[in-house]
Amino acid sequence: MKRSRSPAAATEVGGAKGDAPAIEVHDLTVSYQAKPVLWDIDVEIPAGKLVGIVGPNGAGKSTLIRAILGLVRPASGWVRIHGESARRGRHGCGYVPQRESVDWEFPVDVRDVVLMGTYARLGWFRRPGKRERDLAMRCLEQVGIADLARRQIAELSGGQQQRVFLARALAQDAQVYLMDEPFSGVDAATETAIFEVLLALREEGRTVVVVHHDLQTVEEYFDHVLLLNLRLVAAGPIGTTFTRENLLATYGGRLTLLDEAAEAVRRGAEGRPGWRPPAGLPRT
Amino acid sequence: MATTGRAPKNVIGLEYNTAVVLAGTAALGLAAGSTGSLALLRRRALLADALSHATLPGICLAFLVTGTRHFPVLLLGAFATGVLGVLVVGAISRRGRIREDAAIGIVLGCFFGAGIALSGVIQRSGNGAQAGLDGFLLGRTAQMSISDDIWIGTVALGTVALVLALWKEWKLICFDPDFAGVEGWPVRRLDLLLMVLITVTVVIALPAVGVVLTAALLIIPPTAARLWTDRLGPMLVLASVFGMLSGAVGTAVSARSSDFPAGPVIVLSASTIFVLSFLVAPRRGIIARTTIRVRRRRRRERRRLLGAIYEGVEENGGRPVGEAELARRRAWRPGLLRSRLEHARRRGLIDWRSDGIALTPEGLVLATRTVRAERLWQEYLRTEARIDRDLIDLDAEEIGAILSPEQMQALENSLRARGRLPESPIRPGEPGRGGS
Numbered sequence: 001m002k003r004s005r006s007p008a009a010a011t012e013v014g015g016a017k018g019d020a021p022a023i024e025v026h027d028l029t030v031s032y033q034a035k036p037v038l039w040d041i042d043v044e045i046p047a048g049k050l051v052g053i054v055g056p057n058g059a060g061k062s063t064l065i066r067a068i069l070g071l072v073r074p075a076s077g078w079v080r081i082h083g084e085s086a087r088r089g090r091h092g093c094g095y096v097p098q099r100e101s102v103d104w105e106f107p108v109d110v111r112d113v114v115l116m117g118t119y120a121r122l123g124w125f126r127r128p129g130k131r132e133r134d135l136a137m138r139c140l141e142q143v144g145i146a147d148l149a150r151r152q153i154a155e156l157s158g159g160q161q162q163r164v165f166l167a168r169a170l171a172q173d174a175q176v177y178l179m180d181e182p183f184s185g186v187d188a189a190t191e192t193a194i195f196e197v198l199l200a201l202r203e204e205g206r207t208v209v210v211v212h213h214d215l216q217t218v219e220e221y222f223d224h225v226l227l228l229n230l231r232l233v234a235a236g237p238i239g240t241t242f243t244r245e246n247l248l249a250t251y252g253g254r255l256t257l258l259d260e261a262a263e264a265v266r267r268g269a270e271g272r273p274g275w276r277p278p279a280g281l282p283r284t
Numbered sequence: 285m286a287t288t289g290r291a292p293k294n295v296i297g298l299e300y301n302t303a304v305v306l307a308g309t310a311a312l313g314l315a316a317g318s319t320g321s322l323a324l325l326r327r328r329a330l331l332a333d334a335l336s337h338a339t340l341p342g343i344c345l346a347f348l349v350t351g352t353r354h355f356p357v358l359l360l361g362a363f364a365t366g367v368l369g370v371l372v373v374g375a376i377s378r379r380g381r382i383r384e385d386a387a388i389g390i391v392l393g394c395f396f397g398a399g400i401a402l403s404g405v406i407q408r409s410g411n412g413a414q415a416g417l418d419g420f421l422l423g424r425t426a427q428m429s430i431s432d433d434i435w436i437g438t439v440a441l442g443t444v445a446l447v448l449a450l451w452k453e454w455k456l457i458c459f460d461p462d463f464a465g466v467e468g469w470p471v472r473r474l475d476l477l478l479m480v481l482i483t484v485t486v487v488i489a490l491p492a493v494g495v496v497l498t499a500a501l502l503i504i505p506p507t508a509a510r511l512w513t514d515r516l517g518p519m520l521v522l523a524s525v526f527g528m529l530s531g532a533v534g535t536a537v538s539a540r541s542s543d544f545p546a547g548p549v550i551v552l553s554a555s556t557i558f559v560l561s562f563l564v565a566p567r568r569g570i571i572a573r574t575t576i577r578v579r580r581r582r583r584r585e586r587r588r589l590l591g592a593i594y595e596g597v598e599e600n601g602g603r604p605v606g607e608a609e610l611a612r613r614r615a616w617r618p619g620l621l622r623s624r625l626e627h628a629r630r631r632g633l634i635d636w637r638s639d640g641i642a643l644t645p646e647g648l649v650l651a652t653r654t655v656r657a658e659r660l661w662q663e664y665l666r667t668e669a670r671i672d673r674d675l676i677d678l679d680a681e682e683i684g685a686i687l688s689p690e691q692m693q694a695l696e697n698s699l700r701a702r703g704r705l706p707e708s709p710i711r712p713g714e715p716g717r718g719g720s
Contacts (some may be wrong), residue, residue, distance in 0.1 A: 029425075033381075066462075069465075069466045070466075071462055071465055071466070090468070091467065091468035092464075093466060095462075095466040095467075097460065097463060097465055098464055102459060102460050103459075106325065106458070106459050107510060107513065107514050107515055107516045107519050108455065108459060108515065108516055109514070109515065112455070112516075113459070116452075116455075116456050116459070116463065119452055119453075119456055119467060119469075120467040120468055120469070122452070124450075124453070125449060125450070127451065127452055128452070137688050142633070152514040152515075154514075168463075172467070181652075241554070245637060247424070
């Protein structure tokens, strides 16, 4: 296990640390069973920003993240992370997968899962020790569930499970974070807690890319947005990219979503913070 | 081979040969328990079953080609077709877009059928040595010699050592292989290594347990162990202990009577452990779960009874309430009510006197809490008609945890205004014993 990670890697890209994109995606096409799910994506994700990936269901949002991380093999194109090929560069990435992607009946407790974020640094054979356990506890504190450290993971609520994944990603101590719907199906308190962690990560100059499905909160949460629907419809700073025309182009003829999009844009135009559904209600 | 240890020497009260075999099968159980745990968690358990069945043609072919019954030679054949079987499962399910369980079924059937056909060929050829091959079907520990034993033991211990050495790596790829991949672990190679471990374990288990039941030895002990613990380490240790126990018990029984092939007896021992675990394991066992359910129901019934008494006493202006009236209040069957009352009296919650039933101080505390919560809930429902009462059945205490403090305050005020709020334990209007 070798980790060619951040400081050295970042400077290698060249002195222009601030300007070099964290992630470059070039000509990326991905297909499942001979049907394209991502078509010819070209995009650069700037470093040190909170970036949202937005688009309708089945638009390829998760696939884009998985392709960046080298978890699916593209039909064409390539990805660079901090100037390195995805296979090497992804080792410096923090990853928050979808909650449903693992078996929560697995016989481990919360701290065990968070400790997994330290495994790569430990390398082969070495077991996590006191230093790693302390780090895991700090990460759990940061997401507000330190009191659940020794709890079996099956006993957690959905929001708590999501926080465990986030804590594990924090333990990875990465420069680039990729998160697959971290806000999906969580309670309002968890949503706030997660957002605060994202802000803290950006504060430290890290790049955070988040697959997001709630148009209502896009403007509030992100600096930068990728609008995706099989193809990349638009990408750029929120102010110039999250526009009515772009959303119409992204969501196409889907009426309910279209209304929602229009509503979000209208609110944005009036410069008000978005309406938030009351606590506990599921988001559409 | 079996003849090497025929002399009835006594080692710790066992025939020498039995002791040898016992050590071998125990080592086997150890390996099967730990490898099986990983196989189960990585969802490879059924694949192990296809694998073990697929070894039969290899054993027969090895015998047909070489003409020997040496374990190492036969097991090499077993290894070859076992691996081939696994590869075919992978090829069918990936290439042909067929679900893996179907692919496993196909391979298991084909290879095992081929193996049976080949053993028929061997049988017809009239080679006396074929008797040794029968043992591979259901296991025959009596054939094991000290050299086989050392060999099996070494491989088993090596397997366990590998499981321990790569502990955190196994944990990671079993729990979240995608994350492991992102972190740069060679997931595919580790998976391959796990498959090799599984294959090796299956193959060395073949002589003792047999083609048909080997997978059971990998699946049952870990499943039983999982019932006892929520942590991976203890699960592996327990699974290994269960595996060793099954191996040892199975061998001992089968050694005593040659009517029982070792494999089925070993697997039956494991199954016995599983059934016991299923019954008595804490929290997950049937008995523990039933106890919790029964206790919870009793508690609910007890509170219902105390609530009814409270209301009766309240309406009677503090006088005890009669049994008949109580029965009317909640439409209890007389017999049921009586047993509930007896139960409550034994717990010191009620005072059952000639003039009726009253609450003891302890009973009053519980009753007040119950009625209070019940009325708050009713008050809430009265004002919140949107809630479907059939769908939500809240235990009294849960209300405070769900509603906000402001809501609770409002409900309490509204009840208090009508004199319906049971305050801290004061006997409902009973002058004689009030003041407590």
